[in-house]
Amino acid sequence: MDYKTIDGLKYTKKHEWVRLEGNAAVIGLCDYAQDKLGEIVFVELPDVGAEVLAGKSAAVIESVKAVADLYSPLSGTVTEINEELLDQPELINSDPYGEAWVYKMEISDESEMANLMDKAEYEKFIVEEEEK
Amino acid sequence: MSEAKKTPFYEKHLALDGKIVDYSGWLLPVQYTKGLVGEVYDTRRTASLFDVSHMGEVSVAGKDALDFLQKLVVNDISRLKDNAIMYSPVCYPDGGVVDDILIYRLGAENYLLVVNAANTDKDFAWFQDNLSGDVILKNLSPEYAQLALQGPNSEKILQQLTGEPLAEMKNYHFKADLEVAGVNCIVSRTGYTGEDGFEIYCLNEGASKLWDAVWEAGKKQGLSPAGLGARDVLRLEASMPLYGHELGKELTPLMAGLDRFVALEKAAPFNGQEALKKQKKEGLSKKLYGLEMLERGVPREGYPVRAGDEEIGWISSGSFSPTLDKFIAMAFLDPEAVAKYGEVQVAIRNRTYRARFTKMPFYRRKK
Numbered sequence: 001m002d003y004k005t006i007d008g009l010k011y012t013k014k015h016e017w018v019r020l021e022g023n024a025a026v027i028g029l030c031d032y033a034q035d036k037l038g039e040i041v042f043v044e045l046p047d048v049g050a051e052v053l054a055g056k057s058a059a060v061i062e063s064v065k066a067v068a069d070l071y072s073p074l075s076g077t078v079t080e081i082n083e084e085l086l087d088q089p090e091l092i093n094s095d096p097y098g099e100a101w102v103y104k105m106e107i108s109d110e111s112e113m114a115n116l117m118d119k120a121e122y123e124k125f126i127v128e129e130e131e132k
Numbered sequence: 133m134s135e136a137k138k139t140p141f142y143e144k145h146l147a148l149d150g151k152i153v154d155y156s157g158w159l160l161p162v163q164y165t166k167g168l169v170g171e172v173y174d175t176r177r178t179a180s181l182f183d184v185s186h187m188g189e190v191s192v193a194g195k196d197a198l199d200f201l202q203k204l205v206v207n208d209i210s211r212l213k214d215n216a217i218m219y220s221p222v223c224y225p226d227g228g229v230v231d232d233i234l235i236y237r238l239g240a241e242n243y244l245l246v247v248n249a250a251n252t253d254k255d256f257a258w259f260q261d262n263l264s265g266d267v268i269l270k271n272l273s274p275e276y277a278q279l280a281l282q283g284p285n286s287e288k289i290l291q292q293l294t295g296e297p298l299a300e301m302k303n304y305h306f307k308a309d310l311e312v313a314g315v316n317c318i319v320s321r322t323g324y325t326g327e328d329g330f331e332i333y334c335l336n337e338g339a340s341k342l343w344d345a346v347w348e349a350g351k352k353q354g355l356s357p358a359g360l361g362a363r364d365v366l367r368l369e370a371s372m373p374l375y376g377h378e379l380g381k382e383l384t385p386l387m388a389g390l391d392r393f394v395a396l397e398k399a400a401p402f403n404g405q406e407a408l409k410k411q412k413k414e415g416l417s418k419k420l421y422g423l424e425m426l427e428r429g430v431p432r433e434g435y436p437v438r439a440g441d442e443e444i445g446w447i448s449s450g451s452f453s454p455t456l457d458k459f460i461a462m463a464f465l466d467p468e469a470v471a472k473y474g475e476v477q478v479a480i481r482n483r484t485y486r487a488r489f490t491k492m493p494f495y496r497r498k499k
Contacts, residue, residue: 038361039169041452041459042430044481060481062430064168064452065361086428 011122140339178354179283188252196265208395223404282329313345326370
């Protein structure tokens, strides 16, 4: 498999990743998604303080050809956004799991974590996606 | 819907890891491994090879071919010489656009029309509806493959494959019956990228051999394959209209700013002449303008454009421009509002982004 994944992160079927830090979480876009989108040229971020809902659009990522929503993996409140992405959206292509985190949030419903996949589950999921 | 068609180059795209999409009924690569932006750079700096076999070809022959065409197209082809090409919109009587086409003059009674892929069947039916006199129409599209070789190194690449002195071939001129790597081709100095380059037509049987030869000749000239994504961005940078965006049934060539291709005073009456004359006289409610974003945001087709408190039009094509490193768009706007406001806003989802007017073409190559 050509797509990078990281140990210790949680993943969604829409190809977002989550780094859990107690009651907080860092959210970003997976390598698979950035590869499918191609060169990313624009990112629209949520406001700090905004309420986000699991499965609902929280940010917009645009490549030259496509517009894609980033769906919040969990419900809660946005506490910090990565403003670097506004000037350098291409960071999502070059470092999706590192420098290109998208936002940080406070989790309001911990039970939603059960819906997320771990690395092994996610890797299996992308193999299935590729075979479709 | 019938099943999507493969061009004779389909296997070449797979071998090069092209990302295949269904584009108006044709399976074509939207991009290859380098990606859209890299492909655009290659076309501007060295050379790119595009499969454009989806384009339609229609042969028009017979004693009355010229008269028939003069009625059909809005440009004046009476001045067109053998081995020369003219671009023209084709209009309905109400001035709306059937298609925009290239007309190759093979001889006084023999022409080749190159039409948009998605319009081929509609065009052919329209041509037949307008048929008069001694004219034979043939839809050659299924038999022909087409490659576009575009970029500053195109001549160097193609010259290796033919004895024809290509330096002498001027823009919008062509040679038929030309041997390219032993394949009988029509070669024209045309393109849809704003760069120097050639479009090469051959029968399907010779397509694979032609591709391989061009590919081999391009190896030392920085040739790479480019997909539909790059093609669309390149034509936008060069401000070339695309049917369905800048031209259509509800849009006239005058609205799209194609005045120099509309021979309003042509002696021979043509479809759309009265309507277009009237529109010219009475003025346009919408006209095509170039926009450049002042705030980072991707203007895309269909987004509303506002000025003051008014909605003054819509984006017809827009993108990030890799060549200019800017976000650019073509937009149909109310000319009166344009005269009144120096700046506009493009509505993208929940907010607006500032943009200013800019001259088209956005990009013009250095000669």
